[in-house]
Amino acid sequence: MLGAHGRMGRTVCEAVDAAPDLELVARLDAGDDVASLTSDAVDVAVDFTVPGATEANVHALVDAGIHAVVGTTGWTDESRTSVREHLGRAGGDVGVLLAPNFGLSAVLAMRFAAQAARYFESVEVIELHHPEKVDAPSGTARHTAAAIAAARAEAGLGAAPDATEAGWDARGADVDGVRVHAVRLRGLVAHEEILLGNPGEQLVIRQDSFDRASFMPGVLLGIREVVRRPGLTVGLENVLELG
């Protein structure tokens, strides 16, 4: 477990300890050397660290021939391409699963939003998180916006209507042409709302992770499945075979 002392790391360690078919063999955190891990001792590494560390961790794991399940956010198209190319050069059967959200409610919300996107003129995303979160917008919101943008483009939809002339900083981030708003509030864990609008009607898709336990079935599934999936897989929806 990389990031073993963190909020997610502690929860994953408990979940793996409680799983009869899994054995937790190493707990690493900041300052520990990922390169000390070997494929003789470790089958799968789980990374819930920080955006500034996760990419280097994954490259070190690929070098060591260790499969990786990665929940850490902050990944860019370039960093994903770099891992894909590294896996190609390594040429073995190492699997890397990158998932911005391991919660079933979040994965389904993203899927439903992408399905609905083609039918609505307007769409905006609001993500709401605990105030300790270091990145914004969330990885989930970025993944959601990318899927919505792809669905809108496939349906031939242009930009959502928006007459804003001044005050763009109040309109949220632009992620692939979709406005994304980030809320940080004491008491929250991880939540997302997708608002879709047409003349005279609105669809709201909302998911709430009230507890980090919500991510554990997805993480455990990822650990069990990544060993069977050589190369890079992005998104738990592919492991759940939602397509």
Ligand SMILES: NC(=O)C1=CN([C@@H]2O[C@H](COP(=O)(O)OP(=O)(O)OC[C@H]3O[C@@H](n4cnc5c(N)ncnc54)[C@H](O)[C@@H]3O)[C@@H](O)[C@H]2O)C=CC1
């Ligand atoms: N994919 C998903 O379902 C979820 C993803 N996340 C993401 O997971 C990441 C971690 O979230 P939290 O656990 O809340 O953060 P956290 O700040 O509680 O934990 C991060 C841990 O990583 C450690 N760390 C920093 N650099 C490291 C390095 N080079 N090697 C090993 N450990 C290192 C820190 O010391 C800390 O203990 C964030 O990017 C967050 O967005 C969080 C929840 C669910």
Ligand SMILES: O=C(O)C1=N[C@H](C(=O)O)C[C@H](O)C1
């Ligand atoms: O930092 C968090 O807490 C979370 N991060 C992930 C994200 O950025 O999407 C997943 C979930 O929202 C919790």
